[in-house]
Amino acid sequence: MSVHDDLNLYLRARVPMIVLVTVEERRALEVLNEVRVGRDASARSDLVMWDVAQGMTSRDGRAMPAAATPDAALDKIAEMARRDPDRKDLYVLKDFHEFWHRSPAVKRKLRNLAHALVSTYSSLVVTTHSADVPAELEDDVVVVDMPPPTLRELRDDLDALIEQTRVECDLTDHGRTRLAQAALGLTAAQARRAFSKAIVRDRVLDEQDIPAVLEEKKAVIRASQALEFYSSDETPDDVGGLQRLKEWLALRESAFGEDAARFGLPAPKGMALIGIPGTGKSLTAKMISGLWRLPLLRLDVGALFGSLVGESEARLRQALRITEVVAPCVLWIDEIEKSLATGGLDGGTSQRVFGAILTWMQEKTAPVFVVATANDVGALPPETLRRGRFDEVFFLDLPTDGERRQIFTVHLRKRRRDPAAFDVARLARLADGYVGAEIEQAVVDALYRAFADGPRDITTDDVAAAIQRIVPLSRSQRERVEDLRTWLRDGRARSASFAEAAQAAEHQVRLELA
Structure with missing residues (x-):
């Protein structure tokens, strides 16, 4: 249901x-007025x-x-509601959490x-940026989160702005929708500023x-502290190996x-x-975004944690709300085990x-x-990786x-070198036991030394020497x-590599079970 539906339902139930939790006060007031008019357009409502x-x-x-x-305001509202209990007024208290x-x-x-107010038709609405309601009031209130504007709302705002400014518009109807879609995840005011710019x-x-509106969105989402917007153009060709994982992704590309x-x-x-x-x-998370042509949002779990009570949970709710508005998208949660890094020393936050x-x-x-990565699987509770949360x-x-x-x-091609000019088979043998990041560093290190020595172009021997310098x-x-x-050998996950590597691991499991 939309926030309009939620508010209307609660008002009909005489809550x-x-x-109303939102940073968009102006939009919140417009929504409340629409709900109020839809509920009763007569002079008996304000x-x-x-x-x-x-x-x-x-x-x-x-x-x-x-x-x-604030004391006087509450007294006056009580007096007005008591004097005419049949009116269907909405009383809005701004920033009353203060x-x-x-x-x-x-x-x-x-x-x-x-x-x-239970015995009247009027209701009280507190607009605030935080859902931190005092414990004494929890039994008497309902908390409604206002999500960012929908695509339809942003498109309406864009059309109204074009009409108001009478700007020359070379966009088709589909183009206008794409421009509005680029602003998904922004507040109404932020989107309007991006359109105006x-x-x-x-x-x-x-x-x-x-693209200009997308750049504005990146800056705004980055300022939310917990989310970062990536424009990813990595393809499967930019990721060496991981053939089984790539095949799994290709099968789900159009889903x-x-x-x-x-x-x-x-x-x-x-x-x-x-x-x-x-x-x-x-790199795989970025590759998925590029392969499926979906926006990539990175959730910085460490940035979620704030010093104030309830601040961490509020940041998480905001981040997930933005993610759902931007959807369909890829959400990258890097090193998810770090969300438990503080253990029990933070009051359970x-x-x-x-x-x-x-x-x-x-x-x-x-x-x-969701693409969740983890280096220390031992730090994750067993229920984290169960099916239902992840497909694989x-x-x-x-x-x-x-x-x-x-x-x-x-990595040689990325540095504008012809791989055919190198003995890649020899380099691969020398790099047995090296991960992809170490192989990339060997190529970069060889380039640094060749540049300092002339500069001259790098050779197979340069890269081989760089490999041997890395532990x-x-x-x-x-x-x-x-x-x-x-x-992996215990059979707790699926190998992302070539089928023959997976078969070798499965064979090892069978040998150990025999």
């Missing part, structure tokens, strides 16, 4: 007090607002009594007013403004479309990527945040494909010989790597 700067004001222009303090935490008397009066840039709206839904196919939920650091887990993430992953209906759990092992050849080829993770952290590989 006396609603806490939207009465109070804030500490302006006191009480009426949307319909009625004369309002003076109320300079007062209910500061004054026990205000908190008590607010509770008394909620009880009194596009208009004043060259006084023309065209296809070139779509987000309407044809798949009509066929009865649910949208993929996500995958967990477990394995040795440097084997390409993060990390457990609550982690539990909320898992619950959302299980219950979400929006087409959000892949293990990224040390690359095979064939995969190392692919990885060398990818691979499989050697420096042998025990940790072996523990992770044992996890």
Whole structure:
């Protein structure tokens, strides 16, 4: 249901007090007024607002009594509702969270007013940016989160802005929808600023403004602290190896479309990527976004945690709300085990945040494909990786010989070198036990030395010497790597590599069971 439907339902049920959680006060007031008019368009209904700067004001222009303090405002509202209990007024208290935490008397009066409004047709709405409701009021209120604007709302705002400014518009109807879609996840005010900036840039709206709005969205989402927006153009050709994982992804590439839904196919939920650091887990998340041509949002679990009570949970709710609005998209949760890094030293905040993430992953209906990566699988509770949250759990092992050849080829080509000019087979043999990140570093190190020596072009010998200078993770952290590989051999995940590598691992499992 939409926020309009939720509010209308609660008002029809005569809920006396609603806490509307949003940073979009202007949009919230418009929504409340629409709900109020839809409920009763007669003169027996009004939207009465109070804030500490302006006191009480009426949307319909009625004369309002003076109320300079929150105590006075609550007294006047109680008096007005008692004088005419059949009116269907909405009383909106702006930023009232500032007062209910500061004054026990205000908190008590607010509770008394909620009880009194039960016998009337009027209701009280508190607009606030935080859902941190005092425990004393929890039994008397319902909390409604206002999501960011939908695509339809953004498209309507864009059309209204074009009409208002009379700007030259070279966009087709589909183009306008794409421009509005680029702003999904922004508030109405942020989207309007992005559209306005596009208009004043060259006084023309065209296809070139779509990337500009996306850039605005990246900056805004980054400012939310917990989310980062990526424009990913990586393809499967940019990722060496991981053939089984690529085949799995290719099979599900079209599963987000309407044809798949009509066929009865649910949208993929996500995958967990477990394995040795440097084997390409993060690169795979970017590759999925590029392959499926979906936006990529990275959830920074560490940035979720705030110092104030309830702040971490509020940041998570906001991040997940933005993600669902942007959907269909890919949500990348990097090193998910770090959400439990503080253990029990934070009053249980990390457990609550982690539990909320898992619950959302299980219950979400929006087409959000979650890619969760983890290096330390031992830090994750057993229920994290169960089916229902993820469609598949892949293990990224040390690359095979064939995969190392692919990885060398990818990184040489990325640095504008012809792989055919190198003995890639020799390099792959020398790099046995090296992860993809270490192979990339060997190529980069060879380039640095060749540039300092002339500069001149690099050779196979340069890269081979760079390989030998690197101490691979499989050697420096042998025990940790072996523990992770044992996890795969125990059959707890599916190998992401070539089929022959997976068959070898499965053969090893059978030998150990025999």
